[in-house]
Amino acid sequence: MSDHPSCIDISHWQGFPDFHEVAVQGVVACIMKATEGTSYVDPNRAQNYINATEAGIACCTYHWIKPGNAAAQMRFWLGTIDPVQGERMCIDYEEDGCSLDDLHEAVQVLLDDPRDLQVTVYSGHLLKEQLGDSCDAFLRDNTDLWLAQYTSGTTSWPTGTYEYWTLWQYSESGEVEGISDTNVDLNRFDGTNDQLVRWISPEGRAPLPPPQPGEVVRVDITAPKSVSVNVTVNGGDVATRRRRPRRRLLIPHGPDVFR
Structure with a gap:
C-alpha cells in the first residue's frame, strides 16, 4: 500500500499543515473536520481550508455525529459551514451508541436542504455490524461509502447496501511531508485523481489546477x-x-x- 495517498483527512490534531508541501507529495484532496455534536467547531478548519485550496487541493468537510439529536447536529453543521450548491458533506459515523435511526435522520436533514448536497457516510465496524448483509435502500440511494478499515489485505464492507466503497481510509498512522503529526489518515479513492477531485468538489464545480509560473x-x-x-x-x-x-x-x- 502506498504511503503517498492522493487524499488525506485531518482535524485540529494536525495543526496547520504546509499545504504546498503536502501537494508536492501528490495529495490532491483533503477532508477536514468541521463540527461535532451540537456545539464543537474545529478551530483550525477555516484557515486550513483556505490554505489547502490556495495550494490547489480540493476540499470538503465532515461532521462527527454523536448519539441522538441528529437533526440538530446537522443544522449545526449547516449553520457553521453554510455550504454552497452541490457541496459534498461527510457524516463520521463511528461513535458507539449511534443508531441507524440517527444516521437516517441526519441524512434526511441534508437531503431536505435546497442546495442539493452530496452526502457520504464514513464508517467501519459500526455500520458493518448494524447493516450486516441487509440492504438499506435509503442509504444506498442517497449516500456513498467512505470505508474505514486498516488493512493491507482485502477490504470488507456492508455490500448488501453499498455495491462498492468510494473512498477507503486504510491507515490512521501515516506520515505526509508538510504535516508535523505522525498520525495522518490516508485514503485511497476508487478511481483516478481527476475523478477524486470531481467527487470531492461541489457538484459541477471542480476547481481548475493552479497556474504554474510562466503559464x-x-x-x-x-x-x-x-x-x-x-x-x-x-x-x-x-x-x-x-x-x-x-x-x-x-x-x-x-x-x-x-x-
Missing part, C-alpha cells in the same frame, strides 16, 4: 461596445479601454502584461 492565463471578455472594461490582476490595473468585439486578454501568471 499564460487566457481570459475572454464579451461586453457591449458602449461598456468600458477595466482589468485587474493581482490587485493592480492592467488596462482600461473601450470594449471592442471579442477582445482577448493574455495575462501571464507573473508580471502584469496586457496584449
Whole structure:
C-alpha cells in the first residue's frame, strides 16, 4: 500500500499543515473536520481550508455525529459551514451508541436542504455490524461509502447496501511531508485523481489546477461596445479601454502584461 495517498483527512490534531508541501507529495484532496455534536467547531478548519485550496487541493468537510439529536447536529453543521450548491458533506459515523435511526435522520436533514448536497457516510465496524448483509435502500440511494478499515489485505464492507466503497481510509498512522503529526489518515479513492477531485468538489464545480509560473492565463471578455472594461490582476490595473468585439486578454501568471 502506498504511503503517498492522493487524499488525506485531518482535524485540529494536525495543526496547520504546509499545504504546498503536502501537494508536492501528490495529495490532491483533503477532508477536514468541521463540527461535532451540537456545539464543537474545529478551530483550525477555516484557515486550513483556505490554505489547502490556495495550494490547489480540493476540499470538503465532515461532521462527527454523536448519539441522538441528529437533526440538530446537522443544522449545526449547516449553520457553521453554510455550504454552497452541490457541496459534498461527510457524516463520521463511528461513535458507539449511534443508531441507524440517527444516521437516517441526519441524512434526511441534508437531503431536505435546497442546495442539493452530496452526502457520504464514513464508517467501519459500526455500520458493518448494524447493516450486516441487509440492504438499506435509503442509504444506498442517497449516500456513498467512505470505508474505514486498516488493512493491507482485502477490504470488507456492508455490500448488501453499498455495491462498492468510494473512498477507503486504510491507515490512521501515516506520515505526509508538510504535516508535523505522525498520525495522518490516508485514503485511497476508487478511481483516478481527476475523478477524486470531481467527487470531492461541489457538484459541477471542480476547481481548475493552479497556474504554474510562466503559464499564460487566457481570459475572454464579451461586453457591449458602449461598456468600458477595466482589468485587474493581482490587485493592480492592467488596462482600461473601450470594449471592442471579442477582445482577448493574455495575462501571464507573473508580471502584469496586457496584449
